[in-house]
Amino acid sequence: MKLFTRHRDGASRLALSIVVTGSVFLLSPGVSLAGDEPAPDDGGDQAQSIADVVVTAERRATSLLRTPGSITPVSGEDLRTRKIEGLNDLSVSVPGLSSTGGAPQTSLYIRGIGTSDPGSPPSVGVYIDDVYNPRAFGNNLFDLPDVQGVEVLRGPQGTLYGQNTTGGAIKITSRDPGDAYEGSILLETGNYSAFRTQVYLAGPIRPGVLSASVAYTGRKRDGYTYNQTLDYWADDVDTQQARLKLRYTPNDRIEAVLAYSTLTDASDTQAVVPLNYGAAGPRVTYSPRRFNPSRDVESWSLRVTGELTPHLTVKSISAWRALDNLNPNDASGLPDDRSGFIQFLENRQWSQELQLLGDYGRLNFVAGAVWRRETFAMDRNAWQNRSYSQIISDQTVVDTAVFGQANYNLTARLRLTAGLRFGSQTNEFDNAFYRTDAAFNQTALVYSVEGLTYDDDDISSRLGADFQINDDWLSYASWSRGSKAGGFNRSASNAQIAEIPVRPETVTAYEVGVKGRALDNRVQGSLALFYNDFQDFQATITNPVIDGQLIVGNVVANAAQATTYGVELETTVRPLQGLEWRFAASWLDATFDSFANPTGNAASNYAGKVLPFASEWIVASSLDYVFPVGLPGELSARLSGDFRSAFYSDNANREAVKNPDQFYVNLGLTYRSADHAWTFQALAKNLFDETTIFGYRTLTASLGVESAKYIAPRLVTFSVRRTF
Structure with missing residues (x-):
């Protein structure tokens, strides 16, 4: 079980990538960079009209207002102006979406459905250019200048996107290079010695046949949590990202896009603050260990699209x-x-997907097959009350699935949708547990198991109907079923726990909604009501009885049944020339209907408790205003506020680990030149410098541990961006 079998110099690869791609552009004939920004509005009613948005939630391009389901698109321009740099920033724009963690990994929740353990399969699937990201480790950042947009799909997406999308899916899409030469450069500075640079270049190598692009982002920022024991500032940021793309179009029926991306992240893991020691402050810690975390992520993908007939297209994603x-x-x-760990992880994934897309007027469909193989190795050194241990585990997961979803227009206004996915998963697991000394030298083998296997089949399905009320309004209703994969307890403390797998968790979902526009398209919005029924809910339980056998210790098991239901609203309004108001809100009820209670102790009966990390209310609102001043360009301001009501960090709903209400205000000021080539921006996140506990709160009385993590302080940045 040897980890880190090879060393990769991320900085060298980044530099080489930029030099090679830059050389390609310099050697290409006729280079003349053209602007990529839209022409400025000339005023009038058209400027007040809200543009329609194209989404790919159904694996093909469709209008947002003509696509049933709860979908929130966030454009590349919105990502820049709102300074959305990672998954943890998205929740300020999407109703029903919340997150915990942050850099370097984020646990996502949609409608109360999520997974807090980053090593377990998620409940919200993340896709980058249609490639599935299997774990939360290293998933947070997508801060590259070629990101075209993000789509958040709420509700189970198992038919088209597979297991582990019971809460929903997040699709991140990057721009493909074309026949236009284009580029941009951004420089940004801020408090805590923050500095960020972005570079994007794209254009043809052989016009009409071969084009290329390179995108790069480098970020640094000093820490803001003081370690009084070791006398340094924790929570710093140090990342580099890059993506290279080659696009080949030999004719007008075939397109191939080869992409390579890399992320090197040496940022701190967010510091934990003790609440019951010393002069406790919101950003003071006393940890005796200074960590040097590192994350290297590397990926390749090849997407080939071919038009078989005017109605039939085939797509391959490797x-x-x-x-x-x-x-x-x-x-x-x-x-x-007192309590903590250092874990080394090595994760590899290979995947192949084939899609067949048909468009026959009244009938549209997507059919396909997927194969995925993942290896996940962990070497975890841990300590608890000065007792030291090591867990080593190796997992291999193989997924195969076939799927299809079709839409059929019964009439010009009424459409039916049906989808089905059949999947099979195989898990192989090796696990060993050692006692160690404080330097993590092994002193005794506690247990070792090898060659454990677990197989499971999964069926996801969807039925729906939508009705076009008129040209502006669409109504819909759907029933869907999805599942979150099972598997083995990767951090088992004894052989008994290691040998018992957890079964998949299933969700049956019902949703009705309406979306549309009014007042000459100056108002757009959607309203959705949903109901989710959980079976075999995966939760950590102490000393359970499984298959008639008492399991001693903490076990992830199918411990509960649960129900979540609620309502979501999002709207955009342009009441006046230059003024835009956005509002997104969700109300949620998420409770356990039953919970395994092997001891019979009333304190362990969690039926009726609220699901962890589920807030009753999540509200986000923003105002954008273009000042009517006599400047040669455009001066605008954005004021936004984000509210999330209190939530619990555990199944027992202990008040001691309850996160309080959260409310933050952000402010931005932007100036764009008349030709939109120059953009100057000043942004302040957490404007009033709130010091609220968020997402992580621990109370272990037996260890004397009461600790928490706090949100980032006020972060102010100033940037200039030049597009070519």
Whole structure:
């Protein structure tokens, strides 16, 4: 079980990528960079009209207002102006979406459905250019200048996107190069010595046949949490990202896009602050260990699209992804080894997907097959009350699936949708547990198991109907079923736990909604009501009885049944020339209907408790205003506020680990030149410098641990961007 079998110099690869691609552009004849920004509005009613948006939620391009389901698109321009740089920033724009964690990994929740353990299969699937990201490790950042947009799909997406999308799916799409030469450069500075640079170049190598692009982002920022024991500032940021693309179009019926991306991240794991030690402050920690975390992510993908007939298209998506991750975490923040771990991870994924897309007027369909193989190795050194241990595990997961979804127009206004996916998964698992000394030298083998296997089949399905009320309004209703994969307890403390797999968690979902526009398209919005029924909910339980056998210890098991239901609203309004108001809100009820209680202790009966990390209310609102001043360009301001009501961090709903209400205000000021070539921007996130506990709160009385993590302080940045 040897981890990190090879060393990769991320900085060298980034530099080489930029030099090679830059040389290609310099050697290409006739280079003349052209602007990529839209022409400025000339005023009038057209400027107040809200543009329609094209989405790919159904694996093909469709109008947002003609696509049934709860979908929130976030454009590349919105990502820049709102400074959305990672998954944890998205929740300020999407109703029903929340996150915990942050850099370097983010656990996502949609409608109360999510997974807090980054090593377990997620409940919200993340896709980058249609390639699935299997784990939360290293998933947070997508801060590259070629990101074209993000789509958040709420509700189970198992038919088209597979297992582990019971909450929904997030699709991140990057721009493909074309026949136009284009580019941009961004420089940004800010408090805490922040500095960010972005470069994007794209254009043809052989016009009409071969084009290329390169995107790069480098970020640095000093820390803001003071470690009083070791006298340094934790929570710093140090990342480099790059993506290269080649697009080949030998004729007008075939397109091939080869992409390579890399991420090198040496940022700190967010520091934990003790609440019951010393002069406790919101950003002071006492950890005796200084960690040097590192994350290297590398991926290749090849997407080939071919038009078989005017009505039939075939698409192939081949991909490989590698993650090497040193992920430390001190869970107490105390000046001794009270609770924490350092884990080394090595993750590899190979995948192949084939799609057949048909468009026959009244009938549209997507059919396909997927194969995915993933290896996940972990070497985890842990300490608890100055007792030290090591867990080594190796997992191999193989997924295969066939799927199809079709839409059929019964009339010009009424359409039916049906989808089905059949999948099969095989898990292989090796696991060993050792006692160690404080330097993590092995002193005794506690247990070792090898060659464990677990197989499971999965069926996801969808039925729906939508009705075009008139040219502006669409109504819909749907029933869907999805599942979250099972598997083995990767951090088992004894052989008994290691040998018992957890079954898949299933969700049956019902949704009705309406979306549309009014007042000459100056108002757009959607309203959705949903109901989710959980079976075999995966949760950690102590000393359960499984298949008639008492399992001693903490076990991830199918411990509960649960129900979530609620309502979501999002709207965009342009009441006046130059003024835009956006509002997104969700109300959620998420409770356990039943919960396994092997001891019979009333304190362990969690039926009726609220699901962890589920907020009753999530509200986001923003105002954008273009000042009517006599400048040669455009001066605008954005004021936004984000609210999330209190939520619990555990199944027991202990008040001691309850996260309080969150409310943050962000402010931005932007100036664009008349030709939109220059953009100057000043942004302040967490404008009033709130110091709220968020997402992570621990109370372990037996260890004397009470700790938490705090949101980032006020971060102010100033940037200039030049497009060519």
